[in-house]
Amino acid sequence: MSLLELDGVKVHFPVKKGILFDRTVGHVYAVDGISLSVEAGQTYGLVGESGCGKTTLGRAVLRLVDVTDGKVVLDGTDVAKLPEKEMRGFRRRLQMVFQDPLGSLNPRQNIESILSEGMAAHGIGANQKERREKIKEILAKVGLPGNSLSRYPHEFSGGQRQRIGIARALVLEPDVIICDEPVSALDVSIQAQVINLLEELQESMGLTYLVIAHDLAVVRHISDVIGVMYLGSLVEEAPSDALYEEPKHPYTKALMSAVPVPDPEVEDRRERILLLGDLPSPANPPAGCRFHTRCPWKQDTLCATERPELTDLGGGHKVACHFAAEIAAGEIARTSGEVVPAVREGVEDVDPEVVATSGSVAEAHDDAAEAADAAEAGEIAVPSPRGESTDAEAHDAADPEAPAGAADGDAAEASDGKLDKDEPVRLDKEDEASEGKASEAPAGK
Numbered sequence: 001m002s003l004l005e006l007d008g009v010k011v012h013f014p015v016k017k018g019i020l021f022d023r024t025v026g027h028v029y030a031v032d033g034i035s036l037s038v039e040a041g042q043t044y045g046l047v048g049e050s051g052c053g054k055t056t057l058g059r060a061v062l063r064l065v066d067v068t069d070g071k072v073v074l075d076g077t078d079v080a081k082l083p084e085k086e087m088r089g090f091r092r093r094l095q096m097v098f099q100d101p102l103g104s105l106n107p108r109q110n111i112e113s114i115l116s117e118g119m120a121a122h123g124i125g126a127n128q129k130e131r132r133e134k135i136k137e138i139l140a141k142v143g144l145p146g147n148s149l150s151r152y153p154h155e156f157s158g159g160q161r162q163r164i165g166i167a168r169a170l171v172l173e174p175d176v177i178i179c180d181e182p183v184s185a186l187d188v189s190i191q192a193q194v195i196n197l198l199e200e201l202q203e204s205m206g207l208t209y210l211v212i213a214h215d216l217a218v219v220r221h222i223s224d225v226i227g228v229m230y231l232g233s234l235v236e237e238a239p240s241d242a243l244y245e246e247p248k249h250p251y252t253k254a255l256m257s258a259v260p261v262p263d264p265e266v267e268d269r270r271e272r273i274l275l276l277g278d279l280p281s282p283a284n285p286p287a288g289c290r291f292h293t294r295c296p297w298k299q300d301t302l303c304a305t306e307r308p309e310l311t312d313l314g315g316g317h318k319v320a321c322h323f324a325a326e327i328a329a330g331e332i333a334r335t336s337g338e339v340v341p342a343v344r345e346g347v348e349d350v351d352p353e354v355v356a357t358s359g360s361v362a363e364a365h366d367d368a369a370e371a372a373d374a375a376e377a378g379e380i381a382v383p384s385p386r387g388e389s390t391d392a393e394a395h396d397a398a399d400p401e402a403p404a405g406a407a408d409g410d411a412a413e414a415s416d417g418k419l420d421k422d423e424p425v426r427l428d429k430e431d432e433a434s435e436g437k438a439s440e441a442p443a444g445k
């Protein structure tokens with residue numbers, strides 16, 4: 001039996017209307033029947049575009065939202081419907097690392113207080129002295145100096161704050177850590193460090209992760225198994241390498257085709273599958289296959305009427321598509337959508353009404369241009385399709401002590417400039433030294 005098993009998990013949020021009577025007039029089907037297993041010591045990566053229900057699923061596992069239906073089985077116990085009193089013991093065993101490290105740390109508490117709060121609540125450590133020793137040990141593991149204890153979150157850079165977030169989960173000795181977009185608020189150079197840290201901790205401490213992310217490169221790098229979500233359901237699940245080598249669901253194919261390759265020659269040949277239309281509302285999902293309204297391979301039978309089950313096509317490669325085998329064998333041709341060269345010139349020719357999977361045609365243009373620029377500059381790319389800049393990033397960028405040197409080290413490591421599963425991004429000695437220095441510097445300010 002797997003350490004964590006989800007069986008048909010549904011989370012439906014009621015949509016209320018009316019001032020006096022607050023009638024329920026519908027539901028948002030945020031998570032609509034997800035089954036998956038996370039093996040002990042492994043990482044399950046959950047990927048999908050914004051609004052597909054990833055975060056809600058993570059929160060449902062932690063019981064931060066109510067599960068409408070289905071089972072969440074941790075180590076043999078269904079925690080989805082456990083009474084709150086019994087749930088307390090299980091809360092320690094399921095921990096979360098949040099997307100926004102600053103927002104998830106109380107600015108008025110110092111690091112010792114933040115980290116020991118949960119320990120005291122769960123009875124870890126006989127007294128504060130014992131807890132402090134444990135915290136120091138964990139801080140060292142996440143690459144922060146022991147003198148961080150009396151400092152406050154604002155005194156750290158974005159990457160360091162995420163290390164504190166990871167330490168906060170680790171001090172509770174959890175069975176499973178859910179990482180919700182663990183690096184998307186961080187500068188790209190810091191992203192690789194945090195991902196590497198998560199991997200190192202997994203190796204040394206035997207941790208089990210459920211990593212939620214919209215960024216395919218991040219998920220690929222860290223995951224053993226990847227599940228692709230679309231509108232509240234899994235459309236494909238496979239061992240990481242198999243999924244990237246041969247995506248079988250039309251949605252996954254389109255998602256993969258949107259990932260820029262920072263090699264100009266490959267990028268020149270890359271074709272992008274453009275999907276028609278927007279993501280439908282989870283309050284009013286299409287009948288039949290949820291993806292059929294945008295599917296370039298949609299057929300006249302089944303697709304609009306019957307919801308496909310997630311079916312194993314061999315080797316643990318599961319696909320929820322009535323025609324996945326035929327599409328893979330090339331027996332079915334595309335019926336809609338467009339395939340265009342992903343490079344600048346090709347994208348400019350595309351009808352601007354056609355909307356791409358993870359953004360607009362303009363974004364596809366930007367992705368390709370950015371990738372080409374990055375490759376020219378020899379920089380690493382942990383592609384960040386959102387391209388958002390956050391306060392945390394600004395902090396890292398502005399902080400001369402922050403571990404910026406690691407970015408160059410990462411670039412040197414990634415020969416083809418991309419974060420590759422087979423080629424882990426490592427910090428070389430200099431980078432480690434600079435990182436250690438950077439870790440200590442703000443604390444010493």
Ligand SMILES: Nc1ncnc2c1ncn2[C@@H]1O[C@H](COP(=O)(O)OP(=O)(O)OP(=O)(O)O)[C@@H](O)[C@H]1O
Nearest residue numbers: 013028030049050051052053054055056057214282
């Ligand atoms: N408390 C809530 N009440 C009603 N609808 C909600 C609630 N929380 C989330 N939703 C809706 O459920 C859907 C899934 O949201 P969720 O945040 O899980 O998606 P996501 O894939 O994590 O997206 P993002 O990456 O943008 O956070 C969205 O349409 C969202 O508006």
